[in-house]
Amino acid sequence: MSLNLLKGVAGAALTAVAVLAAPLAAQARELVLYNWSDYTPPELLKRFTAETGINITLDLYDSNESMLAKLKAGGSGYDVVVPSDYMVKIMADEGMLVDIGVHDMPNFKNVEGPLKSPYFDPERKYTAPYMYGTTSFSYDTGAIKGLEASWKEFYEPREELRGKIAVLNDQVEVINNALRYLGLPLCNESPADMKKVQELLLKQKPFVALYNSDGTHERLAAKEVVMHMQWNGAAHRAKMALPSVEYVYAKEGISLWADNFAVPVGAKNIEEAKIFINWMMDPKNIAEASNFTGYMGAIPAAAPYLDDAMKADPAVVPPEGMDKLFVMAKPCDVKAKELMDKVWTNVRK
Known part of the structure; x- marks a missing residue:
């Protein structure tokens, strides 16, 4: 076979490989x-x-x-x-x-x-x-009766809920909603105010089964806990598995995100x-x-x-007038963030 013919065959082979490779590259x-x-x-x-x-x-x-x-x-x-x-x-x-x-x-x-x-x-x-959604807390109405629509039920729970509450592993949500309950400003730069938040969370801690943001709807639906800080969509999914789940629109205000x-x-x-x-x-x-x-x-x-x-589901589509409780938190300055970090570290250690 002549050298030119060999070159032609080799060139055709390379062209065929290139054609075959093109769709493979697109699929990649x-x-x-x-x-x-x-x-x-x-x-x-x-x-x-x-x-x-x-x-x-x-x-x-x-x-x-x-x-x-x-x-x-x-x-x-x-x-x-x-x-x-x-x-x-x-x-x-x-x-x-x-x-x-x-x-x-x-x-x-x-x-x-x-x-x-x-x-x-x-x-x-x-x-x-x-x-987008909100963050509050949900509970099993089959296990708890007569709860007030207030963060008090979550941050200062009844004695029978000891070890039966789950909290999001989210310092922003936990601390911001604690500040709302205490009537204190968000992005708080007052060490005295943040000490009150820390004391509240430490007092709540014996009632907390775990701090975890994963699997919140499965945990509540399976009755591993009877109260859970939750995003409203997780509350909806829990309710689909356990109809007695109710999402609370806390009167002090809740997070909009x-x-x-x-x-x-x-x-x-x-x-x-x-x-x-x-x-x-x-x-x-x-x-x-x-x-x-x-x-x-x-x-x-x-x-x-x-x-x-x-x-x-009212957890997904809020009842009329409840939207006035929604508050979207903005980023805090360095001093406020440092105080939040300190409080969260002390609570979680």
Whole structure:
């Protein structure tokens, strides 16, 4: 065989390999999602991959602070993270988020209401809304009777609840709602005020079975505890398994929060992350997430796709007038954060 013919055969073989490799390269698109535990419908991720060809790896955390700490410690490889409102502001101010121009994404037109331009990202440069909800506490009405709609029942519980209460492993939620109960300002920089919070939490501690933000709805539904500090969506899921569960709208006020999709600096798959975030703002897709998590999204057009059980549960759709109790906490200054850290360390040691 002549040298030219050999070259022709070799060239054809290389071309064939390249043609075969092209679809394989396209299939290799991926992203890594770092989200709260029990907060992502597995079937939804499978459908995203089927529709886009982008594979998703899911990693989990249980608090904003642990997510932030891992990123700051050099935790890399994450393309999408899900920080809450105040944490978005912290991360953006520290230059930890990529400007992905969410407001220019095609599906952003579906976002309506106050979360279209929130205080923590008014131009929606860094984040798209995922779920929003409230934090209070739930209890089993079959085990406890005649509770007042007050944080007093949680922070100063009845004697029969000793060892039967579960608390979120979340210093911001625990301390902020304690401050509300005590009638003290949030982001408190008074050592005397924060000492009162610490004393309250230490007095509560013998009643606490555990501090844990994972599996809250399973724990309450299984009657491992009879009272649990919970997000309202977790309360809904617990109620679906144990109808006697009731979510409390504490009269002193409760936390309003909003979780968001964002891309951290250092992400390797930014274009894939943008595709995912835009895809999640489709009404049908966000509704599927709502039906799984028990929380509402910021997309009214998702309403027709929501389960009837969600729309009928007062934990998910608050009774009229209860929204006046909702308070969204903003990031605190350094002094207040240091006092919160000190109180939480002393309580948890």
